[in-house]
Amino acid sequence: MSKIYIRIPQQLLDSILLDLRRPHKYTYERVGFCYGHSVITSLNEWVVILNEYKPVKDENYIKTSLVGARINSAAITEGFQFAYSNSMSLFHIHLHDFEGGRPEFSYDDLSSGSEIIESMSSFVNTQIHGLIVLNKNSCNAMALISGDSELQKAEQITVVGAKLNLSFPKWKNTVANRNNRYSRQLFLGKNAEKTISNLKIGVVGLSGGGSHIVQQLAHIGFKKYVLADPDIINDDSNLNRVVGATIEDAKKMRSKFAVFERLVRNLHPRAEVLGGKKRWEELFSDFKSCDIIFGCLDTVIGRRDLENFCRRYLIEYIDIGMGVETSAKPFSMFGQIQLSIPGHPCLMCNGFITDESLKNEANNYGQKTKRPQVVWPNGILASTAIGIAMDLITNWTSTNREAEYLSYNGNDHTISDHLMKDYRKNICPHYPISESGPIVL
Ligand SMILES: [Zn+2]
Ligand SMILES: [Zn+2]
Numbered sequence: 001m002s003k004i005y006i007r008i009p010q011q012l013l014d015s016i017l018l019d020l021r022r023p024h025k026y027t028y029e030r031v032g033f034c035y036g037h038s039v040i041t042s043l044n045e046w047v048v049i050l051n052e053y054k055p056v057k058d059e060n061y062i063k064t065s066l067v068g069a070r071i072n073s074a075a076i077t078e079g080f081q082f083a084y085s086n087s088m089s090l091f092h093i094h095l096h097d098f099e100g101g102r103p104e105f106s107y108d109d110l111s112s113g114s115e116i117i118e119s120m121s122s123f124v125n126t127q128i129h130g131l132i133v134l135n136k137n138s139c140n141a142m143a144l145i146s147g148d149s150e151l152q153k154a155e156q157i158t159v160v161g162a163k164l165n166l167s168f169p170k171w172k173n174t175v176a177n178r179n180n181r182y183s184r185q186l187f188l189g190k191n192a193e194k195t196i197s198n199l200k201i202g203v204v205g206l207s208g209g210g211s212h213i214v215q216q217l218a219h220i221g222f223k224k225y226v227l228a229d230p231d232i233i234n235d236d237s238n239l240n241r242v243v244g245a246t247i248e249d250a251k252k253m254r255s256k257f258a259v260f261e262r263l264v265r266n267l268h269p270r271a272e273v274l275g276g277k278k279r280w281e282e283l284f285s286d287f288k289s290c291d292i293i294f295g296c297l298d299t300v301i302g303r304r305d306l307e308n309f310c311r312r313y314l315i316e317y318i319d320i321g322m323g324v325e326t327s328a329k330p331f332s333m334f335g336q337i338q339l340s341i342p343g344h345p346c347l348m349c350n351g352f353i354t355d356e357s358l359k360n361e362a363n364n365y366g367q368k369t370k371r372p373q374v375v376w377p378n379g380i381l382a383s384t385a386i387g388i389a390m391d392l393i394t395n396w397t398s399t400n401r402e403a404e405y406l407s408y409n410g411n412d413h414t415i416s417d418h419l420m421k422d423y424r425k426n427i428c429p430h431y432p433i434s435e436s437g438p439i440v441l
Contacts, residue, residue, distance in 0.1 A: 003155040004128060004143045005289070006091075007314040008034070008050040009433045010161025011343040017134065019055045020095040027061045029069040033079040034091040037437035038128040039313075042274060042285040045155075046145065048089050048128050049314050051436045054082065068108060069094065076116060080123055087440070089127040090120050091141070095134050102167060103135040105142065114151055117144050130154070140169050156198070158291060160314045160342050162402060163395050166195060182221055188394045193221060195393060200224040200272075202287050202315075204280045204306055205296035206256035207231075208241040208373050209320045212382035213294050214260045215243055220390070224272045225264060226287050228280040229256040241375040280306065288313050292389050295319045296382075298371070300357045307340050307347050311431040312438060314342045316392055320381040322408070324372035333410025335381045336418065339388050343433050344403040349424045352405075377410045384408075384415060402426070 012034075020030045036050035060075035083090040092113055096103040105113070113131040120129045121144050130143025130151060141154040159165035171194070182193050189195075201222050203210050206229035214227065233242065235250040242256070244263045255277035264271045274286040287293065293315050295306045303319055310317035322335035340346050347353045388404055391397050405418040 001148075001152060002145055003045045004048065004130075004141075004145070004152065005045060006048045006050065006130075006132075006141050006143070006154050006157045008157070008159055009314060009343050009436070010159050010165070011433055012050065012053055013134075013159050013161075016053050016093060017095070019053070020093075020134070021097070024058060024061060026063050027069050028067070029094060030061075031056055031069050031071060031092060031094040033082070034093045034132065035083055035086070035088040036091070037440075038089045038126075039288055039438050040285075041289040043289065045289060046128050046143075047288055047313070048091075048130075048143070049312075049437045050089070050091065051314075051434055052088075053093075054079070066108075068106070080120060083120065083127075083129075084123050087124055087126065090117075090124075090129045091132050091143075092116055092130075093132040093134065097135060099135045102138045102169070103133045103140050105131065105133055105140065109133065110142070110151075113142075114144075117151060121146050132157075137165070139167050141167075142169075158314075160316065162341055162344070162392075162400055164291065164316065164392050166199075166393075168195075168198065179221075185220070188390070188396050192394050192396075196221045197223045199291045199393065200226065200289050201389075202226040202228075202275075202280075202290035202293035203260075203296065204228050204287075204293060205298075206242075206260050207238065207296065208375065208378035209296035209322070209382050209385075210256075210294065211241075211243045211245070211260070212379050213296065213386060214263060216383065216386045218264045218267045218271075220386070221268075223268050223270075225274065226283065226290055226293075227257055227260050227273065227275040228278055228283050228287075230277060230279050231256050232277075233259055237370060237373075241373055241378060243375070243379075284309070287315075290315050292316045292318065292392065294385060294389075297321070300353055300361050303347060304353050304358070307353075308431070310340065311342055311346070312436055314436055316341060316389075318385045318388055319347065320378075320385050322373070322377045322381055322410070324374075324410075326372065330411065333377055335377050335408035335410065337381055337384050337388070337404060337406040337408070337415075339392075339401075339404040341403050342431070342436065344428060345405075345424050345426065346403075346428045346430050348430050349428050350405050350418070351420050351424070377408065380415070381408060 035052040056075045062070040125146040142151040153169040157167040233249040257277045261273045317340040319338040325332045407418040
């Protein structure tokens with residue numbers, strides 16, 4: 001049976017909660033329909049990208065003495081029509097505001113809900129449709145894959161925002177087993193170990209920065225990876241900074257992918273390592289399934305394309321980069337770390353990607369001067385990026401951070417908020433949530 005992963009932007013969820021909590025003249029509960037796009041990954045898993053919500057009109061509720069909301073056929077037809085005319089996924093969504101922990105569907109929720117979803121499935125059979133129930137801080141979902149006889153529990157529901165709010169409907173609500181290897185990081189939370197081993201992390205670019213990132217992810221306990229780099233290890237400039245690479249790798253001209261797959265497997269023999277000795281653009285189908293992607297790219301245009309991809313699929317993107325300016329003395333070493341959260345400021349909002357920076361890069365294309373790169377700033381940038389990711393996942397700091405934009409000064413060894421953070425808009429105009437999802441031709 002294919003697994004189903006559901007992603008919903010925090011901003012959209014906030015607006016849904018506002019709507020579902022509005023009082024109604026004669027019913028105690030409201031429901032609504034959420035819409036999105038379903039995509040299939042290289043492992044035949046479904047990812048549902050929810051990006052739109054429509055409330056049920058007040059007059060379409062039926063007066064009833066029963067608990068729970070009843071909606072009339074006009075409301076259902078309206079929902080079906082919208083999903084049908086846009087070839088979208090449809091999710092019936094309601095709220096159990098009274099329940100703590102993970103909300104559970106009532107018998108009634110399931111029997112009336114399944115009927116709606118089964119008939120929806122015959123209208124748009126290319127998409128996944130289902131039911132979502134929310135409460136204050138968690139959610140639950142059941143969904144139907146076209147052709148299956150019944151709805152199944154979603155594998156994972158991810159609310160994507162300044163934190164990853166994760167629900168795993170198949171887990172029992174008990175404390176996860178403890179593995180001694182992770183006894184020093186128990187402070188990350190009671191389900192941290194299990195959560196970490198279930199999330200999928202992408203790393204694009206396996207040189208100076210990417211090598212530190214993969215190494216740390218593997219030690220922390222991540223077991224699912226998508227790694228991409230088209231290059232091989234060579235002795236003329238890689239061994240000065242690619243951690244984990246050896247003289248032997250350079251002699252055998254091993255791919256960077258092979259070196260980092262080895263690094264992961266030396267700690268987790270049965271890890272899932274997707275990707276390959278390819279450009280990431282050739283591996284869309286693998287990267288779509290990532291929860292977080294680290295970008296360790298050299299070019300502005302590469303970053304723009306990767307961030308664009310992450311926004312489409314509601315993936316948290318963490319970008320790092322460094323440089324050394326040698327045109328004036330003393331030389332200056334600098335770097336930056338950017339967290340790009342769907343719906344929040346992007347690399348363009350940060351002023352990092354501009355028409356000018358893209359144009360300059362295009363003009364200099366083909367001038368293959370080797371830019372200075374050394375191991376230690378990459379280590380600092382990568383470690384900080386990992387720290388940001390661990391807080392996204394576990395919320396161990398309980399601090400509500402926004403999209404980080406940090407600036408590294410390698411001459412005086414400091415990391416601080418980038419000055420641009422005070423000047424940018426808080427809502428990104430470049431990638432509206434409603435436009436997420438794959439390009440539909
Ligand atoms: Zn219910
Ligand atoms: Zn933006």
